Amino acid sequence: MSSPPSSPLTTDRIVIVGAGLAALYAALELAPRPVLMISPEPLGLGASSAWAQGGVAAAMAKTDSAAAHAQDTEAAGAGTVDPEVAAMVTRMARDHILDLTALGAPFDRDPQGHYVMSREAAHSAARVVRVKGDQAGHQIMETLIQTVRATPSIQIIENTEALRLQTEGDTVTGLWIRRADRPSAPVQISCPGVLLAGGGSGGLFAHTTNPPRIRGQVIGLAARAGAMIADAEFVQFHPTAVDCGEDPAPLATEALRGEGAILINAQGHRFMQDLHPQAELAPRDVVARGIFAETQAGRRPMLDTRTALGAEVLSRFPALAETCARAGIDPVKDPIPVAVAAHYHMGGIQTDLQGRASLERLWVSGEAASTGLHGANRLASNGLLEALVYARRAAADIAASIAPPPAADTVPLLHPAFPPATGEAGMDLAALQCLRQTMTAHVGMRRDAAGLTTALRILAQLEVDQAEDEAFLNMCATATLVATSALQRRESRGGHFRSDYPNADPAFARRSRITLDAAHAIRDQVLSTS
């Protein structure tokens, strides 16, 4: 914002913001239609999908069914899952696994060729298709990146981020982008349609399992353009981030508990048995609250894989083995210290069944979207599945809604020349730290009206202080939507726990919807009276 804008560029390409699973898959689904993919980092490095360990939930076994998968999804979602969405997504799951397999995704198979499936929390069956224990996200992404790189209709601009949507009335007509790796002035691009697939919000919190760049920017930029946001208050905290001082915190996949790993505290007590009949395999929000309580009480919760996996933990869960080696933990001999960390945003930009946002010519897929699948608590490994299903649906809807350019194979590549920024100092790291710590302290696992009001006050001040930094304003917008929606939901449900309203209230058994203007109005009213 500190530099004068350069003149707009125009393209016939559909612009895809993001480079994770949803973005790559949508680009392939749209082929041979020309698309431009905006990736804030070199492809593959910074996407949450590449960090996903568990796998993709899909009823592949003869003894399982999409209906049972949908039922588990609704039960975990604690009364706010859209049943039509759950039925559709779980029905589509099998086809997507077969299609990924055909593309070359190396899913684990048994000697008879059947998919090997992991059991994860709150699933009534072993239903998570996986790759080498905890390598699913990484391997699926590698497969798709290779295919995308070999697809001539897909232009990728790396090290570039989206800052703002360009609108005329309620229609998205383009966007503003800039270099993500060095200060540059933004460049305006006019295009026929935009698909946002740029991830969730985990990095808005000081403790997160998400890659460092995933900080609610995409939800924020859509909200600033007027898009409707849904279920913003529902943030999922993963119970077993390895507590080894790293930021982001490395994940210890739930599949470990599916294999029999247990949770103990410093006294060796298996505390989840006191809290839920399914113990370590209770719904994720229940386990997260159990871990959080142990941490708060100073009883150091730990994941104990020793009896269940012995030395096999090292070969069967290579990501965990690497984490432990870095942290100097020997999981064969010792339990692994764990803590909760922000992991997945169930809320996001509201979409319909075709992945359309409330603004015309804007589609969303992946974690940035709120489709109604996850409700208040996402069922494990439904995230990658939702990304696949909605990437395909959004691509089909784009194809049906926007006529392709007449000579698709001659659409030129776009070469934005990013002018150097004048007076741009990069993001204020102290402000970023303040934002993230505020979110963890007041909008995290335990929320109450006083803490949420404090958070809104700090966020309002940060917005004023950082008014020149548009990327920061996008983060603040998402943080404000989360805090405001959490304040409005005066009950506890799924991942949203209010210590001043500790029970679920049937009157709130519905999804929430809010615009950024409405959130600002609520914030201003609350701050003026507190």
Ligand code: SIN
């Ligand atoms: C995990 O592997 O525990 C995470 C999977 C998910 O978030 O769905």
